Amino acid sequence: MSARGVVLSAVRSSSGKTVVATGILAALARRGMRVRGAKSGPDYIDPAFHAAASGAPSFNLDSWAMAPPLLDGLLQLSSQDADLLLIEGALGLFDGVSGPPGRRGSTADLAARFRLPVILVHDVSGQSQTVAAILRGMMLHDPDVRVAGVILNRVGSERHRRLVEEAVGAIGLPVLGALPRQADLQLPERHLGLVQAGEDAAIGATIARIADSIERHCDLDAIAALALPPALADASPAAPALPPPGQRIALASDAAFSFLYPHVIAGWRAAGARLVPFSPLADEAPPSNCDACWLPGGYPELHAARIASAETFLGGLRRFAEARPVHGECGGHMVLGRALVDADGVRHTMAGLLDHVTSFAERRLHLGYRVATLSGDGILGQAGTILRGHEFHYSVLVERGGDAPFAFLQDARGEALGPEGGRRGLVSGSYFHAIANA
Incomplete structure (x- = not known):
């Protein structure tokens, strides 16, 4: 395994995780890094955006549906021939279902299992100093999950950015970027989520525009430097998740x-x-x-x-x-x-x-x-x-x-x-x- 890994998550859904994940993958790929994405939980659509941005397949990693050996095998497969693996979370970082520790389907399960740092994407709309209180809670909630940085999203103005960054700096959490509120930094949606990447003729231009914004407003070097080698309990190849229905x-x-x-x-x-x-x-x-x-x-x-x-x-x-x-x-x-x-x-x-x-x-x-x-x-x-x-x-x-x-x-x-x-x-x-x- 060659890739170092990092988890991108949030406090809640609709914080902008997929847009930011897609932009980071595309921006790092522009620099010549071999990047790959993965998605926490059962999602068909987001991995297609990862693939379009990185040029490589993006697998799902689901701590509820997948037994631990399958999770480890798929993480290993995801990390082959790559420099950096970015795992995009689902819902909020700790959101999942009832179940034993590590099998709740949450993004936190993956971060804890693989000992990977978490970068939060936080929508700061309608907030300023309160952001620090929310992020402090995320940092302290689970000692097995390390929140290592935050990207502020939907920042309203330069004054807004300064207020939030000062408050977050006081709790010792690095601010890795501050993305302004921009209507064009969105991906099209419909009734089952985002419109699929393969259906959007302009997807290349959309991803390029998002990557441009990430390059302008985020510290890509700091984001990449946070990534760590994943901890794997079982490094053997994964057996098929489902038996093939035919040859x-x-x-x-x-x-x-x-x-x-x-x-x-x-x-x-x-x-x-x-x-x-x-x-x-x-x-x-x-x-x-x-x-x-x-x-x-x-x-x-x-x-x-x-x-x-x-x-x-x-x-x-x-x-x-x-x-x-x-x-x-x-x-x-x-x-x-x-x-x-x-x-x-x-x-x-x-x-x-x-x-x-x-x-x-x-x-x-x-x-x-x-x-x-x-x-x-x-x-x-x-x-x-x-x-x-x-x-x-x-x-x-x-x-x-x-x-x-x-x-x-x-x-x-x-x-x-x-x-x-x-x-x-x-x-x-x-x-x-x-x-x-x-």
Whole structure:
């Protein structure tokens, strides 16, 4: 392992972590450093911005969903051929779920496990000297987590900056940057978070603009100097987080189907599987020389009419499912059903390989960690196999249909949530996103 590491976190969500992380990665890459990003928790979108800024894949590191040996192996893999690894946190630094120490899904878990320093991005809007009190609490809250610096974000004026910096200097916390409030230092958003990096034609220019601001207003040398070699309890290579569903996997891949964790892909490839992408939006069928088909999550609700008219895709998917396994996660699950109702209430016919109907017209947020116990043998393991993952969707199931369930779910507290998804023949699907075997 060559990379030194640092964690970028905050007091709460929407503090500007992803913008700052992306800008730091891009600015350091400009200097010739080999940089890589990683993301705490279950997030598909932020790692794509890390990859666009650094030129290298960004893995998820999830202390709740991943067993410690998998965490260590993925950190080691993330650090290969790099000078600096920046782990972007989720939510606030200490936010997670109930559970044993080190397995709560918090960014603090990662900082403590790997003994990495934390840089906080703090939104100072509407605050001045009070910032110091908040940061003092963050510094003292957990002796195993070292808060080593802060980047002030959304500073209103030069006077505002001086007031905050003087107060923070008095508690002995280095101020590593002060970013002014700028409307153009934002990344586009929609209902599941940021718009994906691959969908934004101007992403290169946006990242360059953010990197310019980071270079002007942050001390990049001081940020890089804080990084330390991660502490690893287990330096052996990580086993695949999930077993590959086949040796040649037909993978739906376009703007409607894009939510597949990089660590899952890396694990499948390390196990010898080959991924063969195809585009349902381009009306392509799953390649017939594959032995399994995977429809990941994404935004099929935004492309429902186009998917419904993709006769080659739907017909080819139905033929594929006659002899080979097909699995759909979240958005993929929606497309496997009989119909999808879009935001305008228009019902679109889908593949009909499962019996359910979903609707984006009737929206309700479903969000949280999940433990799934498979109800039958299938593409992700035998009946009784336990997986850890999460749900994150706004669409709802309006007709469950008569299929057998894919799995039985519990939340992070162990409370039963009942049956989820469906299975019929060689086809299975669920709103559940699998992260790793339990």
